[in-house]
Amino acid sequence: MRKSILFSISLFLALACNEKEVALSQSKVYVPELVLKDSLVIDRLTELSLLDVKSDPKEFLFYDWITNEIMRVNSGGEVLAIADLVSDGKNSFRRSYFINANYGANDEVVIQTDLAIFRYDLDFNLKENQNTDYQLVTRRVGGSRSFQTFGDFIFTFSYKPIDSESYQTVDDLLSSYPLLNIRDAKSLEIINQSIIPASSQMVKSPGIYYQLDPIVHLKNELLYLLFPNSPEIYIYKFPELELINQWDLNPGETYQQIKPAKKGEDLSGFFNSLAANEYQYFVFSNDYLLTMLEDAAPKADVDALPKGMISDEFIALTQKYKNKYSYQVFMEGEKLWQGRWDIRLESIRDLLFSTEKVGIIPGEVERDVQTFYFYELK
Numbered sequence: 179m180r181k182s183i184l185f186s187i188s189l190f191l192a193l194a195c196n197e198k199e200v201a202l203s204q205s206k207v208y209v210p211e212l213v214l215k216d217s218l219v220i221d222r223l224t225e226l227s228l229l230d231v232k233s234d235p236k237e238f239l240f241y242d243w244i245t246n247e248i249m250r251v252n253s254g255g256e257v258l259a260i261a262d263l264v265s266d267g268k269n270s271f272r273r274s275y276f277i278n279a280n281y282g283a284n285d286e287v288v289i290q291t292d293l294a295i296f297r298y299d300l301d302f303n304l305k306e307n308q309n310t311d312y313q314l315v316t317r318r319v320g321g322s323r324s325f326q327t328f329g330d331f332i333f334t335f336s337y338k339p340i341d342s343e344s345y346q347t348v349d350d351l352l353s354s355y356p357l358l359n360i361r362d363a364k365s366l367e368i369i370n371q372s373i374i375p376a377s378s379q380m381v382k383s384p385g386i387y388y389q390l391d392p393i394v395h396l397k398n399e400l401l402y403l404l405f406p407n408s409p410e411i412y413i414y415k416f417p418e419l420e421l422i423n424q425w426d427l428n429p430g431e432t433y434q435q436i437k438p439a440k441k442g443e444d445l446s447g448f449f450n451s452l453a454a455n456e457y458q459y460f461v462f463s464n465d466y467l468l469t470m471l472e473d474a475a476p477k478a479d480v481d482a483l484p485k486g487m488i489s490d491e492f493i494a495l496t497q498k499y500k501n502k503y504s505y506q507v508f509m510e511g512e513k514l515w516q517g518r519w520d521i522r523l524e525s526i527r528d529l530l531f532s533t534e535k536v537g538i539i540p541g542e543v544e545r546d547v548q549t550f551y552f553y554e555l556k
Contacts, residue, residue, distance in 0.1 A: 228240055
């Protein structure tokens, strides 16, 4: 009996010491800080969206939603070239909107519309246009994730127009149709393609998703892919598009997984999106991975909204919750930290940026220029 009691005490002490050592070990894990790295000041107070960035030499591609002008800006804030490509003219891309615009290979700017690709030189003179034989899967314009250039390759999240009817009607198409495509940047021919992974939430729970097109990053000849409504990062060989690994993001108990809409429920996808957490960006910074997870509106508040319309109450709820993010920091797939910063971050390729500065409340300081702040994890 005494030996049993002594053994129990020894086991308790051993377990207690082990738990203490684990806690100490976890407390020693270094969590990087968000550090202001640089900034870009543009003498233009309109509504600018950053579309792309290139590093050699460093410059940025912007679109002005007020003037409909696309512009190249260097690291000193100097406008290198600017043009209105929406209006009629020999250089127009013949649409009132575009899907995305990126720097392409061979010193060019590539603009994807709903029907064609337009290639421009760096002064925005039209070099050529090319009709596309694919339909992009996206609800975004002027910066969609469904089209992105990678040197001699282009990534598209797309299907063939001939398959449009089956894409709209077949319930399990996401598990069988190759929406992920790597194309030759010049010919647009498909080099490799793949289906959405079976472990993703969209395949596990078929239906209609408001945000389906993934966020993609190319790093060290690996393509990292994150679907907004599925908390995993999928890693592919590039350009083979061979799935080789998966990182689970483990967003925690407060994470609200979206409920897929059913066919015929025209607006339910918007309401389901409002009530769900959705990944909007991720970026690599000094070997750390940072994800940006958009907040969810309380389900009870969403359920109380008028149905069958996008009401003022819907917009108010969106503005209250969907512009706020929580952040996760990872190292080699291991989560180091999850929490909030008093800033709304975005990313383009490997650039982490914001129009806000840490410690300054947006709108608190009157501005006569527009500033983009560049951050890093250190």
